[in-house]
Amino acid sequence: MVTTRDTATRRAFRSWQLLAVVLCGLLCWSDASLAARDPLPSWNDGAARQQVVDFVKKVTTAGSADFVPPERRIAVFDNDGTLWAEQPIYFQFFFVIDQLKAQSPQHPEWKTTEPFKSALAGDLKGVAASGEKGIAQLVAATHAGMTSDEFAKSVEQWVSTARHPKTQRVFTEMVYQPMLELLHYLRDSGFKTYIVSGGGQDFMRAWAPAVYGIPPEQIIGSQGELKFELRDGKPVLLKTPKVALIDDGPGKPVGIERFIGRRPIFAFGNSDGDQQMLEWVASGDGARFAGLVHHTDADREWSYDRQSSVGKLDKALDEATSRGWTVVDMKKDWKVIFPAEK
């Protein structure tokens, strides 16, 4: 934009600008030196923490061979099992079951039809036996036909009251404190943080912005087709049962390209569903960080990997070893798991 500015005003403007730049520089230096003391207070000293800090330092140090300009500092995180817990089953599934229960009086046929029968009885194994198709049926039955606004409200309502069967915490307090610190640390270092999750995009967008400080437009997840419609002359967007993207496995790099349009330089996951995302990020040019959370703490959280039906970590763990990706051992690397209860 070209505007005409008289010389005196320009000079005054430049003086303020210079002074502000100098002082902002001092402020940033001061802020950085404070943050550098302990950017990750819930992380124990160890290889994982050191690899994170070393990576952030080298890509943010001007003049470093690995320096990355801020607009390319893109970090992607899986959600289930990486930012919050996922046992005994993905938390969104508890939401679906509660929705089914609330809607069941209008659907007497659900009492005798699978997968509804098992879901209503809380029989997770029975539901799992119905496979992906069964789960898609449950999601479609409870979500489709709602407007985007109605759906967001129903999630907000649920997430503020429902509690985890084992810990009795609300689900948003089953996020990992060390990962909250990592998100802050990256953003303080000029990164743009994204969620790239197999979970429902609309489900996450209803609560994750407040919990993680990540805005809706940086939350990518599995998603259904929407339908635009006028209702009494007022436009609405309706959720439909048709799937638009399964943001898991090879769907993750696809979701990243579609939504972000450039390759992130930092990725964290915890399961085989994150393998292709980590491969995509790690194989770009220049410095790259690929990390996995390994669930090793049966006392404070859960311990599972190669044999688990939820959050199975097998092939990706082998690849992490062979490629030198960072693996977080929850038991050893994290001082605390969950934040203090509010």
Place this chain on the structure above:
Amino acid sequence: MVTTRDTATRRAFRSWQLLAVVLCGLLCWSDASLAARDPLPSWNDGAARQQVVDFVKKVTTAGSADFVPPERRIAVFDNDGTLWAEQPIYFQFFFVIDQLKAQSPQHPEWKTTEPFKSALAGDLKGVAASGEKGIAQLVAATHAGMTSDEFAKSVEQWVSTARHPKTQRVFTEMVYQPMLELLHYLRDSGFKTYIVSGGGQDFMRAWAPAVYGIPPEQIIGSQGELKFELRDGKPVLLKTPKVALIDDGPGKPVGIERFIGRRPIFAFGNSDGDQQMLEWVASGDGARFAGLVHHTDADREWSYDRQSSVGKLDKALDEATSRGWTVVDMKKDWKVIFPAEK
């Protein structure tokens, strides 16, 4: 993130912070007062300009009943006919024809098969007669099977050399100077600017960031399915002929919800393909701006609306009148159309 800070350091930190806040405030005031003089120098005084400025003032004035916090200041712009010209046919189509020509030696059958025959002969009417299906065939034949990186490079190459048949300008210099100023003005006022276009998402992302100052992740367009694949152990994303989203008409609010996840407060389009986007934006709560560019300048650009096969503006023009949306009369409202040639 909780960190322990000793008292002396905190005090020093606060002093710097206070000083910097004061000086940044002065700087911003100085910057704002300069910008306020002439945020839109290529716009003539008139209703359209006034409505834009009034809207921006009321949503950015703290304490105003219409104040909107920065994170909700989302503005969406159509591209073809709104940010750059679109006659005698969408510019992406010239790219497709050039791609066809380059690839035609490997496809002798194109010489005798429609829509390839017409496209190679530059017969735009013949191509148009093949309908949407024909155009999709052309796009699929030239784009599918390329990796995302290869495609981006081919667009970059083309856009730096190809010239418009009438003006002989490179296409990126057929953007509208008044709209470039509007994008800057909105961003200076704390807005996040997005493109929401029926054009190809990957096509736009290859050149629009440098031209409009809008990063790839804020460019939403029509898009095909991608396929993740390992080639010699290295992951690639391949473009496929399968359509994932036609980001036009009712597809625009769908694209907005899918990518942004909240309703913009400001929208600009120029054709019936933007009608549902404008309806979606205008029908939200609080202050809203919906605008249309009306092509009325046959001398400096083109003059077309209700009868045009490209950028038809008919129903949306009626709705703009009945709902009081802003309509830009290019001939009267814009001092210049295109930026000075470089």
